[in-house]
Amino acid sequence: MSKLPKWAADLTEKASFIMPDMKISEVVHINQNLKKIRFQGDLSRMNFQIGYANIIRVSDTEFRNYTTSYHNIEEGYFDIIFHIHRNGVGSNYIDTLKSGNELKVGIPRGKKMYEQNVKHHLIFGDETSLGIACSVLPLLKQNKNEYQFYFELDDENRNVPELLGLENYTIFSKKDTFRNELWINSLPIFKTNEWNFANYILTGNVKSVQTFRKVLKDKTQGKIYSQGFWLEGKKGL
Ligand SMILES: Cc1cc2nc3c(=O)[nH]c(=O)nc-3n(C[C@H](O)[C@H](O)[C@H](O)COP(=O)(O)OP(=O)(O)OC[C@H]3O[C@@H](n4cnc5c(N)ncnc54)[C@H](O)[C@@H]3O)c2cc1C
Incomplete structure (x- = not known):
């Protein structure tokens, strides 16, 4: 609403x-x-x-x-x-x-996106997802989960995850990366079996979330929790 x-x-x-x-x-x-x-x-x-x-x-x-x-x-x-x-x-x-x-x-x-008993968690998002990242980090550590954050950020915000005390993150440019299935296919998580049964928490831009989700569905057997937080040209989500 x-x-x-x-x-x-x-x-x-x-x-x-x-x-x-x-x-x-x-x-x-x-x-x-x-x-x-x-x-x-x-x-x-x-x-x-x-x-x-x-x-x-x-x-x-x-x-x-x-x-x-x-x-x-x-x-x-x-x-x-x-x-x-x-x-x-x-x-x-x-x-x-x-x-x-x-x-x-x-x-x-809303919808719960974290299951503590799952070993591996990959959390993807942009500036709007920094809050969910900060809230889940203490739980990931407390429950001794393996985790990685993937952030797509505007260039001027690249240092923000560090300022917020986030850990195990990789920062990507917003310039056409998570909107490109071929590029997503080449991410390191697809190079080992480790992430095959991971939980994936995808939030942020709707187009990036949808594209990443599609590749994950094709390439892994992990559970995907996804919610687009905003979309170009759309007011409120
Ligand atoms: C469950 C949920 C949780 C969220 N949590 C957060 C949060 O913690 N922090 C946070 O900042 N946002 C969060 N968001 C996203 C936020 O609600 C949206 O970005 C919302 O659109 C902002 O409203 P607005 O009035 O500023 O822009 P709107 O009036 O909704 O949109 C106007 C235009 O602004 C553009 N726009 C909207 N959001 C962005 C953006 N982030 N970056 C660039 N352009 C944008 C769009 O192109 C749109 O056409 C969340 C969204 C959801 C659904």
Whole structure:
């Protein structure tokens, strides 16, 4: 539900059991295009799972989905990493948010994407997937999983995974790589059997997710969890 009539959007936002009040306690500009915001409030109704997302109202009639990158129940806060891409109403709204602002944030909902008992995990995404990457990393380590992150990033964001403390990642250019089946076929994961039964978590750009998914389905027997987070020319997903 990325768009609703204003009266329905008002009603949704007023339902405090699905959209509790939050206060911004901290804003970190990771760089010009990525902003981490800490939301403080009552988390008692929040169930954080890898793959779930929170909705935020970004205009009179529109909501957008964003992923919790870290949460601390005892201290009552969670963080979201926002890609400020400057092409949409959500990005523009998030760009204006400051410490001390109050807003409602939806309780996390969606599809679970992580199975702790599976040994190998490959996590693919772009700037919009950095939150899911940060949230899953502690679990991958705690459960002694084997893991790799593949990120396709704009050139100016190439150093962000390091700034966020991510590990075992490979960074790719967005210039026509994960949209190209032949190129995907040549990735190192297809050169050994190790990744044949891995779990694959694919998020980010819809076209990249779809193309990578198609190759994985042809070439591996792994389980694929995929969700496109945004698509060129499409408002809200
Ligand atoms: C389950 C889920 C979880 C998500 N988690 C996050 C998250 O943690 N952080 C985050 O930043 N985003 C996340 N997203 C993606 C975010 O919701 C979309 O990028 C959304 O489109 C942003 O809304 P907007 O109003 O800024 O742009 P829209 O109005 O939706 O789109 C306007 C135009 O902007 C362009 N556009 C949209 N997103 C991007 C982008 N990322 N890069 C470049 N161009 C873009 C498109 O071409 C589109 O035509 C998530 C999406 C889903 C579905």
